[in-house]
Amino acid sequence: MKVLVTGATGFIGRRVVSRLREAGFDIRIASRLPQRLAGADDSVALPTADAPQEAFLALMRDVTHVVHCAALNNDRSAGPADFQTVNATLTGRLAQAAATRIDGRFIYLSSIRAVAGAGFSGAIDEATPPAPQCAYGRSKREGEIKMLEAFAKAGRDGATALRLPPVYGEGMKGNLRGLMRLADTGLSLPKAALTAVRSLVSHDAVAGAVTHLLIRRPPPRPTYVLSDASPVAMSEIIRAFRLGYSRPIRLLPMPAWPLRLAATLVGRQASWQAFLATQICDPSLLISEGWVPETDTLGRLEELARQRSDSPYP
Numbered sequence: 001m002k003v004l005v006t007g008a009t010g011f012i013g014r015r016v017v018s019r020l021r022e023a024g025f026d027i028r029i030a031s032r033l034p035q036r037l038a039g040a041d042d043s044v045a046l047p048t049a050d051a052p053q054e055a056f057l058a059l060m061r062d063v064t065h066v067v068h069c070a071a072l073n074n075d076r077s078a079g080p081a082d083f084q085t086v087n088a089t090l091t092g093r094l095a096q097a098a099a100t101r102i103d104g105r106f107i108y109l110s111s112i113r114a115v116a117g118a119g120f121s122g123a124i125d126e127a128t129p130p131a132p133q134c135a136y137g138r139s140k141r142e143g144e145i146k147m148l149e150a151f152a153k154a155g156r157d158g159a160t161a162l163r164l165p166p167v168y169g170e171g172m173k174g175n176l177r178g179l180m181r182l183a184d185t186g187l188s189l190p191k192a193a194l195t196a197v198r199s200l201v202s203h204d205a206v207a208g209a210v211t212h213l214l215i216r217r218p219p220p221r222p223t224y225v226l227s228d229a230s231p232v233a234m235s236e237i238i239r240a241f242r243l244g245y246s247r248p249i250r251l252l253p254m255p256a257w258p259l260r261l262a263a264t265l266v267g268r269q270a271s272w273q274a275f276l277a278t279q280i281c282d283p284s285l286l287i288s289e290g291w292v293p294e295t296d297t298l299g300r301l302e303e304l305a306r307q308r309s310d311s312p313y314p
Helices: 011-022 053-059 080-101 135-153 174-185 203-215 234-245 257-265 269-276 284-288 297-310
Strands: 002-006 026-031 043-045 065-068 106-111 122-124 159-164 223-225 279-281
Touching: 002 011, 011 026, 011 203, 053 080, 065 080, 065 203, 080 106, 080 135, 106 135, 106 203, 135 159, 159 203, 174 234, 174 297, 223 284, 234 297
Parallel strands: 002 026, 002 065, 026 043, 065 106, 106 159, 122 279, 159 223
Antiparallel strands: none
């Protein structure tokens, strides 16, 4: 069986491709950045959102399943129209072609931002009513809708969205990368500002979930929420990174109000509230279907910092 993996040269896509090959699947890789495909076997440039339908249908030749990792991530330089084009329109076009040409699954890597904003505090599972609060989140939710509508119109099941919390692993970016850099400074930090608890998921666990859903016989549910087995506190994340870097922990019993005041003075109250938000994802549904989540989140984070500390490159 052949799997088309879009975004196959990206942070998560590379791990998905590796895991699927280990499981014995043939792979066709597609990327929005063709320069990254040089020398790769069975590789194609991913059509743009306004490409003719024939370009999308051509991707499906000899393909059984599609894993759609390609996305415009939560980049501050992107605007609402950019997010909509890549994360919603492109997803819909790809799903329309897949619904009429493949016999297997369509797995879309979505985000918990399709359900809740960064400032939301609470638990998130498949029953949580979607209430995206940013252009990125709205585009991911629209991508989910367009995918499911395409398969429903074709009278097909087999399409599913995996809603991901922050993903960690070698090459990660975003807020987790920022926390890793903060940990590497060795600065003393107020523990009172690091009490928020978050669910994370490793890119290995995401790749394992994709493989599990392609191998598992019953059709998937329309959505799944992923995460590692247990959420972790922000202070624990900093501590794990500093252990990996062999730095002093330096989490002090200081009040958080100076940081809160500074955020207020520079107009970053919303960012401060998001930093304090506790978001716990419940992966029970996919676990009940046989998927095994990562159980040693802090150990994996520590190892990431240790590997970076040992690397000869900055």
